[in-house]
Amino acid sequence: MIEVKKVNKSFTLFNQNNAKITVFKNLNFEVNPGEIVALKGPSGIGKSSILKMIYGSYIIDKGAIIINNKNIATLSAQEILKLRKTSIGYVSQFLKVIPRISALDVIMEPLLNSGDNKNNAYKKSIKLLKDLNIEKNLWHLSPLTFSGGEQQRINIARGFIKDLPYLLLDEPTASLDSRNRDIIINLIKAKSNRGVSIIGIFHDEYSRKKLNVREIDLNIETKH
Amino acid sequence: MIIPLLKVTNLSKSYDNIVGCKNISMSLYPGEVLGIVGESGSGKTTLINCLSGNLEPDRGKIIFNINNKETDFLNISESEKRKFIRTDLAFVHQNPRDGLRLNVSAGGNIGEKLMSVGYRHYGNIRSLATKWINKVEIDKSRIDDLPITFSGGMLQRLQIAKNLITSPNVIFMDEPTGGLDVSVQARVLDLIRSLVNELNLTVIIVSHDLAVIRLLADKMIVMKNGTVIESGLSDQVLEDPQQEYTQLLVSSVLHV
Amino acid sequence: MRKTNNVIKIKDFKVDKGLPFDQEYNFAYLDENTKKMIRRAIIKALCIPGYQVPFASREMPMPYGWGTGGVQVTASCLTKRDTLKIIDQGADDTTNAVSIRNFFKKTSNIKTTEITEKATLIQTRHRIPETPLKKKQIFVYQVPIPEPLAFLEPKVSETIKMHSLSEYGAMHVKLYEDISKNGHIETAYAYPVKTNDRYIMDPSPIPKFDNPKMNNSPAIQLFGAGREQRIYAIPPYTKVKSLDFEDYPFDPFKAEHACDICGSKNTYLDEIIVDDAGNKSFICSDTDFCNKRKNK
Numbered sequence: 001m002i003e004v005k006k007v008n009k010s011f012t013l014f015n016q017n018n019a020k021i022t023v024f025k026n027l028n029f030e031v032n033p034g035e036i037v038a039l040k041g042p043s044g045i046g047k048s049s050i051l052k053m054i055y056g057s058y059i060i061d062k063g064a065i066i067i068n069n070k071n072i073a074t075l076s077a078q079e080i081l082k083l084r085k086t087s088i089g090y091v092s093q094f095l096k097v098i099p100r101i102s103a104l105d106v107i108m109e110p111l112l113n114s115g116d117n118k119n120n121a122y123k124k125s126i127k128l129l130k131d132l133n134i135e136k137n138l139w140h141l142s143p144l145t146f147s148g149g150e151q152q153r154i155n156i157a158r159g160f161i162k163d164l165p166y167l168l169l170d171e172p173t174a175s176l177d178s179r180n181r182d183i184i185i186n187l188i189k190a191k192s193n194r195g196v197s198i199i200g201i202f203h204d205e206y207s208r209k210k211l212n213v214r215e216i217d218l219n220i221e222t223k224h
Numbered sequence: 225m226i227i228p229l230l231k232v233t234n235l236s237k238s239y240d241n242i243v244g245c246k247n248i249s250m251s252l253y254p255g256e257v258l259g260i261v262g263e264s265g266s267g268k269t270t271l272i273n274c275l276s277g278n279l280e281p282d283r284g285k286i287i288f289n290i291n292n293k294e295t296d297f298l299n300i301s302e303s304e305k306r307k308f309i310r311t312d313l314a315f316v317h318q319n320p321r322d323g324l325r326l327n328v329s330a331g332g333n334i335g336e337k338l339m340s341v342g343y344r345h346y347g348n349i350r351s352l353a354t355k356w357i358n359k360v361e362i363d364k365s366r367i368d369d370l371p372i373t374f375s376g377g378m379l380q381r382l383q384i385a386k387n388l389i390t391s392p393n394v395i396f397m398d399e400p401t402g403g404l405d406v407s408v409q410a411r412v413l414d415l416i417r418s419l420v421n422e423l424n425l426t427v428i429i430v431s432h433d434l435a436v437i438r439l440l441a442d443k444m445i446v447m448k449n450g451t452v453i454e455s456g457l458s459d460q461v462l463e464d465p466q467q468e469y470t471q472l473l474v475s476s477v478l479h480v
Numbered sequence: 481m482r483k484t485n486n487v488i489k490i491k492d493f494k495v496d497k498g499l500p501f502d503q504e505y506n507f508a509y510l511d512e513n514t515k516k517m518i519r520r521a522i523i524k525a526l527c528i529p530g531y532q533v534p535f536a537s538r539e540m541p542m543p544y545g546w547g548t549g550g551v552q553v554t555a556s557c558l559t560k561r562d563t564l565k566i567i568d569q570g571a572d573d574t575t576n577a578v579s580i581r582n583f584f585k586k587t588s589n590i591k592t593t594e595i596t597e598k599a600t601l602i603q604t605r606h607r608i609p610e611t612p613l614k615k616k617q618i619f620v621y622q623v624p625i626p627e628p629l630a631f632l633e634p635k636v637s638e639t640i641k642m643h644s645l646s647e648y649g650a651m652h653v654k655l656y657e658d659i660s661k662n663g664h665i666e667t668a669y670a671y672p673v674k675t676n677d678r679y680i681m682d683p684s685p686i687p688k689f690d691n692p693k694m695n696n697s698p699a700i701q702l703f704g705a706g707r708e709q710r711i712y713a714i715p716p717y718t719k720v721k722s723l724d725f726e727d728y729p730f731d732p733f734k735a736e737h738a739c740d741i742c743g744s745k746n747t748y749l750d751e752i753i754v755d756d757a758g759n760k761s762f763i764c765s766d767t768d769f770c771n772k773r774k775n776k
Contacts (some may be wrong), residue, residue, distance in 0.1 A: 011464075013471070014467075014472075015468065015471055015472055015475065048297035052463065052464070056459075056460060057457070057459045057460050057463050057464065058460065058463065058464040059460065059464050059466065077254045077442075077443045077455075077456055077457045077460075078226070078256065078443070079459060081256070081442050081443075081457070096438075098410055098413055098414050098417070098439055099410040100410050100411060100414065101414055109421070112420045112421060112422070154421050183432055
């Protein structure tokens with residue numbers, strides 16, 4: 001379960017006349033195991049910021065985000081690192097990888113990092129690549145040379161390869177054609193069926209419907 | 225409760241009236257990669273030189289805790305300190321020529337680290353050296369060649385092999401890709417990253433290249449005028465910097 | 481020893497004409513205060529086997545590289561009752577040996593010999609005699625570079641630290657390089673040793689064939705490096721071990737030949753080109769030992 005309690009977030013831009021931008025005040029919501037929550041609202045309202053706060057990439061100014069009975073706002077850096085490794089998966093909007101590393105290695109890495117053996121990681125990755133409809137001749141090439149849709153799928157594969165209880169998805173179905181979008185939707189459903197708590201940003205109505213999401217409208221939630 | 229592998233408290237070092245670093249406190253846990261960033265003269269190098277035993281700080285405490293054995297780094301005898309540096313620490317220099325003997329073969333360079341910790345069996349030294357030459361992706365037929373015949377990228381990989389062969393507990397890296405061609409930087413970075421993951425290495429890496437820190441480091445500290453002005457998870461410091469200087473640093477990165 | 485000296489017959493000495501004893505010099509050239517200073521260094525060196533003791537090396541009336549360190553040590557140890565033998569590469573009749581012998585005859589008027597057993601003090605360049613050294617003999621080596629770590633570490637402050645902390649691991653790098661290049665340890669002279677399980681020491685450029693002779697020797701072994709201003713020593717009956725690898729043990733190599741003059745099979749040989757066709761002859765480098773065998 002993820003609990004977001006009375007969270008405030010603002011940015012101070014020191015290099016732009018100390019402009020202070022308040023993103024939201026007093027944000028509250030929770031996500032139960034197996035539930036898919038979609039964050040809704042116009043761009044710039046802070047959907048990605050919420051995911052990043054839950055993941056620990058953004059500082060939480062005020063309030064608490066509780067995962068596994070731990071408050072992200074007060075955890076030390078190494079405790080967040082540990083929590084990420086054991087519990088939280090994050091699929092960013094764009095793939096960020098080192099040049100020249102093959103797609104297969106990119107996908108295997110999270111497993112190898114948490115001590116899985118190479119053989120096992122290889123098998124799992126191959127299966128995921130097949131499920132995601134990535135052509136075999138691309139597996140050993142760097143994803144930086146791929147199309148946007150292919151990169152997005154590699155990014156998802158990397159985020160989905162481990163079995164983690166919490167998943168944060170930043171526009172996972174953007175830049176995909178309808179066929180591949182359905183593949184991703186099915187993968188997300190499968191995760192959800194296994195009890196994974198999922199928070200996502202889905203730009204299209206179709207995905208939200210298919211996934212049967214509970215919507216949280218930030219326009220309403222943050223206007224208290 | 226995990227005990228930090230390295231705990232630094234109020235570390236200061238100045239050169240006459242010039243501040244090298246001032247009141248630095250930080251801790252590092254096993255398996256973590258810590259990035260140190262800051263502009264030239266901010267005290268990055270002074271800090272890692274103090275931590276790695278190359279420089280004697282003026283004040284402060286450096287405590288290593290390795291396998292539940294506590295070492296008060298600044299309060300042990302010279303011989304204990306040198307032994308500790310030899311067996312538990314490693315230092316990868318920006319210029320591989322500073323960390324290698326250019327008149328000694330690649331295998332001899334790697335083997336020296338083993339011999340310095342007591343290996344006296346040629347066959348064992350040779351086979352371990354071969355294994356590590358392979359590991360850093362140098363063709364093993366080059367093992368008896370002198371480093372002067374190697375390219376910059378190969379030299380850096382050789383230096384990395386030399387430093388890692390004895391499984392040190394903390395590895396210091398000073399701009400490890402700084403002197404390399406852009407085309408080989410990526411490969412060396414990838415090598416470092418895969419070794420860090422595979423061997424669960426604990427690393428302190430100094431770089432002014434934020435991309436290197438983003439790729440390698442779990443945590444980072446930002447230094448300015450000898451002090452730490454911001455620290456935290458690398459992605460947090462880079463994406464949500466809280467200090468004016470850090471914001472400036474992050475926004476100065478060229479995106480082409 | 482003194483008794484032995486009394487029975488030495490005159491024919492044992494090669495008398496170099498034209499070099500009379502010169503009474504104007506202090507005995508053995510050096511002044512007594514200098515000798516005292518050097519003796520103190522020698523005693524310290526004997527107390528810490530293999531440790532290089534700095535000393536205020538004097539200008540000698542011969543160039544550096546001709547044994548000025550050895551000569552100062554010899555001069556400081558010499559008494560009027562001593563019998564001196566000087567060898568250069570094992571031979572008593574080569575330039576360096578003849579010059580130094582003349583030098584001491586001129587400045588001290590002591591007895592000299594070519595016979596190893598009869599000498600009480602032997603100064604050597606690059607060999608240890610085949611005849612085993614005995615109790616009460618002093619054996620002085622001429623040393624060009626006393627620091628065995630010099631090839632690894634150019635800083636003297638650092639080598640001093642390495643010695644004091646026994647940081648000797650890197651010493652094996654040279655041996656490693658030998659094996660990887662040649663399949664065996666190629667180093668043939670100045671082969672490093674560990675003295676009394678503590679200090680790594682350069683035995684001066686003697687062939688490694690001679691290294692085992694240093695171990696547990698009844699004689700006092702002194703090493704003098706004039707230009708480098710260092711004295712070190714091996715006291716009698718001290719363990720001296722040549723460095724090696726477990727799987728490549730030390731091997732005191734010699735040429736696979738017998739001496740063409742005396743027929744000896746277990747002595748160190750010089751290889752000599754004897755004609756323009758490149759034919760070779762192998763003869764003992766220790767002339768005294770070879771002569772004795774030949775005359776038997």
